[in-house]
Amino acid sequence: MRIRREGKELKSRKKARTVATNSLPRLLLGAAVAAVVAVVVAGTVGVASAHFTMLFPGGDMEVTPEDYIADLGETKTVWVIWGHPYEHILFDMASVPEVSVRDPEGAVTVLTPTEITVGEPGEEKKAYEVSFTVDKRGDWVVFAKYKDEGEKLTDYVKAVIHCGEEAWEGWDAELGVGGEHGQKAEIVPFTRPYGLEEGFVFTGKALYDGSALADAEVEVEKYHTKAVGDAVVGEAEEKFAYDPPMMFTRVTKTNAAGEFAYTLDEPGIWFVGAYGPEEEGVTQRSVFIIPVLDKFPTTAEEAAETASPAGLEELKSRVRELEEKAKTTASEGKGAPGFGAAAAVAGLLFVVAYLVKRRER
Numbered sequence: 001m002r003i004r005r006e007g008k009e010l011k012s013r014k015k016a017r018t019v020a021t022n023s024l025p026r027l028l029l030g031a032a033v034a035a036v037v038a039v040v041v042a043g044t045v046g047v048a049s050a051h052f053t054m055l056f057p058g059g060d061m062e063v064t065p066e067d068y069i070a071d072l073g074e075t076k077t078v079w080v081i082w083g084h085p086y087e088h089i090l091f092d093m094a095s096v097p098e099v100s101v102r103d104p105e106g107a108v109t110v111l112t113p114t115e116i117t118v119g120e121p122g123e124e125k126k127a128y129e130v131s132f133t134v135d136k137r138g139d140w141v142v143f144a145k146y147k148d149e150g151e152k153l154t155d156y157v158k159a160v161i162h163c164g165e166e167a168w169e170g171w172d173a174e175l176g177v178g179g180e181h182g183q184k185a186e187i188v189p190f191t192r193p194y195g196l197e198e199g200f201v202f203t204g205k206a207l208y209d210g211s212a213l214a215d216a217e218v219e220v221e222k223y224h225t226k227a228v229g230d231a232v233v234g235e236a237e238e239k240f241a242y243d244p245p246m247m248f249t250r251v252t253k254t255n256a257a258g259e260f261a262y263t264l265d266e267p268g269i270w271f272v273g274a275y276g277p278e279e280e281g282v283t284q285r286s287v288f289i290i291p292v293l294d295k296f297p298t299t300a301e302e303a304a305e306t307a308s309p310a311g312l313e314e315l316k317s318r319v320r321e322l323e324e325k326a327k328t329t330a331s332e333g334k335g336a337p338g339f340g341a342a343a344a345v346a347g348l349l350f351v352v353a354y355l356v357k358r359r360e361r
Contacts, residue, residue, distance in 0.1 A: 050219045050249050052271045053097070053146045053155040054081040055289055061088075061118060062225055063269055065291030068194060070134040070163040078142055078159075080128045081118055085271050086221045086248040088229030090119050092126040097146040099130045100181050104138025104170040108181045120226060137164030139171040143183060147282065155273075156183040157287035162194045177210045184209060185276045185286035193290045196264065202290055203261045205254075206274035212258030213286075216274050220250040220262050223269040267294045 056079040058067035070076055080097050083090035099111045113128035134140060140161045147154040160171045171192050175183045190203040206213040224232060236244040254260045254274060264270050269291055276284040 050084065050221055050273065051082065051091070051148070051151055051153065052085050052221065052273060052287060053144060053157045054083065054085060054223070054271070055079070055142055055144065055157060055159040056081060056269075057142075057159070057161060063223070065194075065267070065269065065293050068159065068161050068291045070140070070161050072134060072137060072163055074163075075131055075133045076140075076161060077129055077131045079116070079118065080113065080130070080144055080146070081125075082127070082146065082148065083125070084221075084248075085223035085269070086229065087233050088224050088226045090123075090125040090127075093128060093146070094148045094150055095146065097128055097144045099128075099142070099144040101130075101132050102141040102143070102170070102173060102175065102181075104136050104140065104167070106170075106173070110181070134161065134163045137167035138169040139163075139167070139173075141170060141173055141175070143175060145183070149282075152278075152281060153283050153285060154185075154279075155285055155287050156185040157289065158183075158187065159289040160193050168192060174207075183286070185213075185274070185284045187272065187274055187286045187288040189288060190259075193288070195293070196290065197293050197295050198267045199263065199265055199295065200292070201261050201263050202270070202272065203259070204272070204288060206258045206260065206276075206286055208276040208284065208286075212256075213254055213274055213276055214256045214258055216254045216258070216276065218252045218254060218260050218262070218272060218274045220252065220264075220273075221248065221271045222264075222266060223271065264290060264292045267292050 056063040056067070057070075057076050058064065059077050059079070078099075080093070080099060081090060082093045096113055096115075099113055100108050101111060102108050109132065111130035111132060113130050116127050116129050117124040118127045119125045130142075132140075140163065141158055142161060143156070143158045145154065145156055158175075162168075162171070171194070172189055174188045175181065175186055177184055177186075186207045188205045188207060190205065191201070193202070196202070206216055206218065208216075233244070233248070236247045240247055250262065252260055252262050260274070262272065269289065271287060271289055273285050273287045276286065278284070
């Protein structure tokens with residue numbers, strides 16, 4: 001069963017504050033169009049998207065893949081939030097989540113949630129936070145159970161926080177259904193859920209009550225910050241007016257063995273949810289969170305495409321200087337400079353691309 005948001009009043013879209021340089025005008029136009037549509041048809045038109053329980057270890061809503069990495073001895077604070085990741089629409093949590101963490105050696109600690117508020121000023125929503133100290137190298141699995149009576153949905157959600165070079169131990173742990181800390185619904189990853197670049201395929205197995213969840217619907221959504229979410233949703237509502245949510249929530253299915261695969265084609269934080277059966281009218285769903293990095297390494301061609309106009313002009317100036325220096329060196333008989341000049345140019349391109357990407361974040 002798929003949980004949908006029906007009849008939601010369309011909201012005015014704020015203009016994007018942070019979007020990719022080469023798509024800024026298009027995204028802002030989409031946001032503006034969405035705002036006009038919202039004024040005209042507020043209260044009469046709705047779109048559908050999936051609610052997810054979100055585990056964010058960054059201490060704010062600007063969460064990045066690097067927030068799912070920890071230093072030894074670091075205290076990690078994880079926010080537990082309820083809402084639509086793609087659209088960045090948040091809701092009050094209707095109950096206190098049950099949150100625990102499994103250390104790399106398999107020991108489980110129950111964490112105590114503290115109520116907090118998150119969201120834009122004037123639009124704050126009830127959420128919770130937990131904290132723990134990363135005192136071992138390896139993979140720490142944070143897992144939570146959250147029941148929302150209004151949505152008739154119980155989420156069993158997992159996220160991995162990694163600590164230590166080549167300490168790849170514990171990311172594929174199966175929590176199981178037995179004992180005090182089991183999860184009735186669970187996704188067990190086949191693909192290690194960190195060190196993934198955009199375009200990588202994530203694979204896993206959905207379980208329910210310890211058995212393979214066959215032929216189950218799996219929804220996939222990418223998280224956006226408020227500004228970017230407003231912009232991309234506005235663009236989708238303009239470009240795909242016949243069915244905007246098809247761009248928000250991707251859908252696949254498990255096979256007879258409960259296995260599934262999906263390509264995570266953009267950097268950011270991804271949510272994968274496999275829908276199980278109902279219990280007393282409440283759907284049981286397993287969720288896994290995957291942080292995805294930018295493509296690595298960056299090629300010279302990608303650097304040129306990504307750089308801002310000002311950055312490109314500066315780059316061209318530096319390249320011209322290198323070319324002139326190379327010609328001078330050759331004319332003075334100091335040897336062939338081709339390799340050194342080419343390496344320097346490639347290095348400049350790489351640096352520009354890196355700095356532009358850092359600025360966009």
